[in-house]
Amino acid sequence: MKNKNILNYMLAASIAIGASACKKGLDLNPISQATTTNSFNTADDAEAAITGVYNTFSSQDYYIWDNVYYGDVRSDNHYSGGDNQEFNQLDLLNISPTNSKVYGDWAALYNAILKANLVLQKVPAITDAKLTATRKNQIIGEAAFLRAFNYYQLVINWGGVPLVLTPISTTDPSETNTARASVTQVYDQIVSDLQTAVNNLPDTYGSDASVNKARATKGAANALLAKVWAQRPDRDYNKVLTYCDAVINSPAGYALVTNYSDLWDAAHYNSSESILEVQFNGTTISNWSPGLLLPPSITNTTWRKFITPSRDLAKAFDAQGDVVRKNQSILFENAPWADEYWSTKVGGSVPFSYKWRNFVNGNSISRQYLLRLADIILLKAEAQNALGRPAEAATTLNIVRKRAGLQNTTATTQADMALAVENERRLELTQEAQRWYDLVRYGRAETVMNNLVETNLVTGQRVNYNMTKEKELLPIPQTELNRNPALKQNPGY
Incomplete structure (x- = not known):
């Protein structure tokens, strides 16, 4: 080997x-x-x-x-x-x-x-x-x-x-x-x-969602094929569209859940929107990571937490008037520590990553979705637009926006639609390990990171990410x- x-x-x-x-x-x-x-x-x-x-x-x-x-x-x-x-x-x-x-x-x-x-x-x-x-x-x-x-x-x-x-x-x-x-x-x-x-x-292993969402299925394979053909350097958006449609029209019956909050409240896991997720049960298989992210009011711990939402992310939600997804992704709370980006004073308001919010006696059933339908729907919109069909892309994009309580996109040109899809993926999929690879795929990682205005409040200096292709x-x-x-x-x- x-x-x-x-x-x-x-x-x-x-x-x-x-x-x-x-x-x-x-x-x-x-x-x-x-x-x-x-x-x-x-x-x-x-x-x-x-x-x-x-x-x-x-x-x-x-x-x-x-x-x-x-x-x-x-x-x-x-x-x-x-x-x-x-x-x-x-x-x-x-x-x-x-x-x-x-x-x-x-x-x-x-x-x-x-x-x-x-x-x-x-x-x-x-x-x-x-x-x-x-x-x-x-x-x-x-x-x-x-x-x-x-x-x-x-x-x-x-x-x-x-x-x-x-x-x-x-x-x-x-x-x-x-x-x-x-x-x-x-x-x-x-x-x-x-x-x-x-x-x-198979499309499914039967009627038990806890099996169908835990195992690889035909839907999961088609979903990953769609992502692969979008991400590889010799991308083929016709294939992306084909594989996205295979998922969307699957006999497995994938469908967006009605309420975005249902994805994260720990009461609706293995839903119709889920394609593949890890089956944490909080006892024999427990997810320990929420304890590292959630605020003191939930964890009963006072040490500083990790993976803090950025000011730029919060602004992106606000710019869209996206209250629904912001409230499910970010929780603000006064923290018993200082934060160099949000509050230099102890006790100031700091945001916490909130999608993995279940935490009981040190254990959690909170889950990452390894694959879910909204990602694939937005990828379909990206493919339609890349193939010169921005009007169709708008129709697809609006399916996800409607669930978030937003009006239809105003983007009409191919260039504007590309940015609209990029932003929609950012707001829909934050804390789901997608954003960096989207920026790389769009060829925008250098532009976005080098134009990002983030200030270290302790030093008063703008952060220089010095992003390069490498x-x-x-x-x-x-x-x-x-x-x-x-x-x-x-x-x-």
């Missing part, structure tokens, strides 16, 4: 397999470990193995909150908050290759990929009669989707990365050390995996470069 450090993580974690199989829903608790040589003989082995791949969504920092740093804190949506210098590097776009968060997330994503590789290699050979052909194909589709999903996170953050497509069986550097594939090669592999997923996955990508972790001489650093680092 490819990279020695990836190998170390695989050998340390092995593959989660051998305990209880997946029954009605997904049990995402850690499962007992087994080696690649004595497992994968039974249907239970296959179920436990695929559950182990899903486990990354609930067990790794990347999907719990680090992706919001990459997608929102790096952008104009949020400040890092707190006093962790490695988080501040992401906020100020001054990221070091030795940043431990960058290294940890790289390793976690590859760990998930290696688990998926093992499933894809071993499950087809299982002869247990309890593993029906239909279920075997579904598991193969799920593993292909999950490998693609994790590679998508790698390519949008680091660009071209090593393609690791078979399980590790050696520590020989000649096998584990390899150069980076090109960005196009990584995207091509993602598309190939997602086509396998579409061909093998900073669109994260640095390859220095630890990886040290271990694998075939890897090359991203330009600018």
Whole structure:
């Protein structure tokens, strides 16, 4: 296989397999470990193995909150908050290759990929009669989707990365050390995996939403294909439109929930709008990140919190008169600390990231949506406009605006519509790890970040983000470069 450090993580974690199989829903608790040589003989082995791949969504920092740093804190949506210098590097776009968060997330994503590789290699050979052909194909589709999903996170953050497509069986550097594939090669592999997923996955697994929103489905694969064909450098908006329509018209019956607040109140998870979400239950599988973001009135803690909404984000909501989504995304409260962007005095009004608002006795069922319909509807509007159909884009855009209580867009020209879609995605999807990649896709990351007016109230100085083209990508972790001489650093680092 490819990279020695990836190998170390695989050998340390092995593959989660051998305990209880997946029954009605997904049990995402850690499962007992087994080696690649004595497992994968039974249907239970296959179920436990695929559950182990899903486990990354609930067990790794990347999907719990680090992706919001990459997608929102790096952008104009949020400040890092707190006093962790490695988080501040992401906020100020001054990221070091030795940043431990960058290294940890790289390793976690590859760990998930290696688990998926093992499933894809071993499950087809299982002869247990309890593993029906239909279920075997579904598991193969799920593993292909999950490998693609994790590679998508790698390519949008680091660009071209090593393609690791078979399980590790050696520590020989000649096998584990390899150069980076090109960005196009990584995207091509993602598309190939997602086509396998579409061909093998059902629209639903039955009537239980807690299963249908926890597992990869045909709708999830089509949704990711739409995002992939928009994000890759050789984007194809005709394909984006095709895959968006496949989701919107899916037999799974995806539909926007009536009230935007229903997405976040913890009483309406696994809704018709959800395509894929992590099934935190607050007990055996609890989300700890809300305790790091929510105000003292909810957490009963007085230490400074992280991922603070920016002044520019608040202004963007106000400029649109967008009360509905602002109130569901930002909660203002007097804080028992000073904040360099909002209040230099202790006890001043400070905004808190509010979408993950459930927090009871230190536990939470608050969830990130890995994929949801509003994202796909707005992506459809983007594709329609890019294809020279701004009037159609307006009709699509207004579906989301209406749910937010806003009037129809006034944009009519293609240029104005492009900015309208960009802004709508910002307000709809804030704190959902999308903004940075939108700016990169639109070729506007440098313009937006260098024109951003944010003032440090302590120093009285405007923040200089010094955004460059090279900073669109994260640095390859220095630890990886040290271990694998075939890897090359991203330009600018």
